[in-house]
Amino acid sequence: MRMPFVFNYSNLVSRDVESDGLLEDSKLANTRYDTISHSQVESPFNVLSELGAVLKYSIPLVITFLMGVGNRVWDVWFLGNIGSKALAVTSLGHLFTTVAGLSIGSGILSAIDTLVAQAYTGARYPHTIGIIFQRGLIVMFIFAMLVTIVWINAEPILVLMGQDPSLASMAQLERITVSMNSQPFFIGEMEITIWAEFLKLGVPGMLSVSTDWAFEVCALLAGVLGQVSLAAQSVVISINSLLLMIPSALSTGMSVRLGHLLGANEPRKAKFCVTLSTCLATTVTIVDSLLLYVYRKTIAYHFSTDPDVIEAIVQLLNIACLCHFVTGFGIVLSAALNALGKQLIVASLNLVSYYFVGLPFGLYLTRYHYWGLEGIWCGVLISGFIKSLVEFIIIFFMIDWHYECQLASKRISRQEYTN
Numbered sequence: 001m002r003m004p005f006v007f008n009y010s011n012l013v014s015r016d017v018e019s020d021g022l023l024e025d026s027k028l029a030n031t032r033y034d035t036i037s038h039s040q041v042e043s044p045f046n047v048l049s050e051l052g053a054v055l056k057y058s059i060p061l062v063i064t065f066l067m068g069v070g071n072r073v074w075d076v077w078f079l080g081n082i083g084s085k086a087l088a089v090t091s092l093g094h095l096f097t098t099v100a101g102l103s104i105g106s107g108i109l110s111a112i113d114t115l116v117a118q119a120y121t122g123a124r125y126p127h128t129i130g131i132i133f134q135r136g137l138i139v140m141f142i143f144a145m146l147v148t149i150v151w152i153n154a155e156p157i158l159v160l161m162g163q164d165p166s167l168a169s170m171a172q173l174e175r176i177t178v179s180m181n182s183q184p185f186f187i188g189e190m191e192i193t194i195w196a197e198f199l200k201l202g203v204p205g206m207l208s209v210s211t212d213w214a215f216e217v218c219a220l221l222a223g224v225l226g227q228v229s230l231a232a233q234s235v236v237i238s239i240n241s242l243l244l245m246i247p248s249a250l251s252t253g254m255s256v257r258l259g260h261l262l263g264a265n266e267p268r269k270a271k272f273c274v275t276l277s278t279c280l281a282t283t284v285t286i287v288d289s290l291l292l293y294v295y296r297k298t299i300a301y302h303f304s305t306d307p308d309v310i311e312a313i314v315q316l317l318n319i320a321c322l323c324h325f326v327t328g329f330g331i332v333l334s335a336a337l338n339a340l341g342k343q344l345i346v347a348s349l350n351l352v353s354y355y356f357v358g359l360p361f362g363l364y365l366t367r368y369h370y371w372g373l374e375g376i377w378c379g380v381l382i383s384g385f386i387k388s389l390v391e392f393i394i395i396f397f398m399i400d401w402h403y404e405c406q407l408a409s410k411r412i413s414r415q416e417y418t419n
Contacts, residue, residue: 058253251335285328357385
């Protein structure tokens with residue numbers, strides 16, 4: 001029977017080619033998944049139980065993420081007190097590492113976020129989770145080998161981009177040291193089957209990390225603007241990244257919980273989980289943004305002794321505090337779409353908002369109005385606002401959560417079938 005048209009997300013963007021292929025594959029259908037319907041009774045829930053479920057996954061991740069990024073902040077503090085050149089080198093090195101490796105890898109692995117969380121409650125066979133994990137290891141092993149080759153040649157690439165040759169040379173030495181710790185040293189016997197489902201989610205996930213790239217493009221342009229701008233960018237992006245670890249951890253915890261609820265066919269709980277997590281992340285980012293603004297001068301004096309760098313940090317933090325709020329809000333929304341398997345939508349929004357709107361506008365402010373690095377960050381602020389607004393509309397007004405539960409079940413059945 002032909003379904004009537006309903007104005008919701010599934011009519012507009014959710015029923016893409018990949019989704020229709022999953023839902024129309026009758027070979028994967030079984031009695032368990034065919035019984036899913038909108039009339040199925042869901043288990044009761046309340047605010048405190050869902051809050052506890054999200055925090056259960058998020059709190060350990062907050063500690064882990066803060067400790068990981070805290071190493072970089074400590075390096076920036078130490079190098080900033082040595083001199084602006086040392087600070088510029090670490091900024092340039094981190095820029096290259098993020099754009100040419102880490103952010104791309106994390107984007108590819110977003111496929112695991114989607115598939116494993118849904119398989120945890122939706123799979124019939126426990127070993128399905130292990131198979132998905134094995135595929136991720138193989139993909140990342142191949143990716144790590146390619147990244148190492150690029151990192152070893154960091155100097156000529158950075159010089160080609162217009163960076164200071166002396167800074168580029170020192171940045172390459174730093175990246176070679178890091179790459180030695182980035183190689184997987186052992187991969188056991190893997191079960192290699194069909195990779196289509198993993199790559200359908202992983203490749204768009206790689207493109208969806210455009211947000212990370214946008215901030216690093218700021219660093220790249222800062223290098224062209226001069227050593228002082230690059231040093232100030234290093235401090236601001238480090239502090240911003242550290243504070244963003246809290247909404248990032250919340251978004252990861254939310255992704256896990258959301259995947260479990262989708263796999264268990266709990267559409268009302270799934271939507272409430274996203275709503276609650278968004279409120280938590282918004283509260284945290286508002287507090288962080290206020291702290292950045294109030295203590296901007298204190299931060300600058302702690303991270304540099306150069307008067308020019310201190311002044312540049314203070315000026316940049318005036319805009320960065322607003323960028324922090326918009327970015328933190330968008331992190332949770334993007335994570336929700338990724339958990340739903342909509343990496344391609346996130347990638348498209350990032351591409352349009354950042355690279356067709358935000359960064360060109362920032363370059364315009366920098367070149368024709370002489371705003372310097374602040375102009376680039378204004379572009380990032382505008383693009384982040386546009387992306388977050390569209391994602392908010394999609395998630396809370398256009399998604400058919402019952403349909404997404406069905407799609408999650410079909411997606412996991414495909415993984416089991418290919419095994």
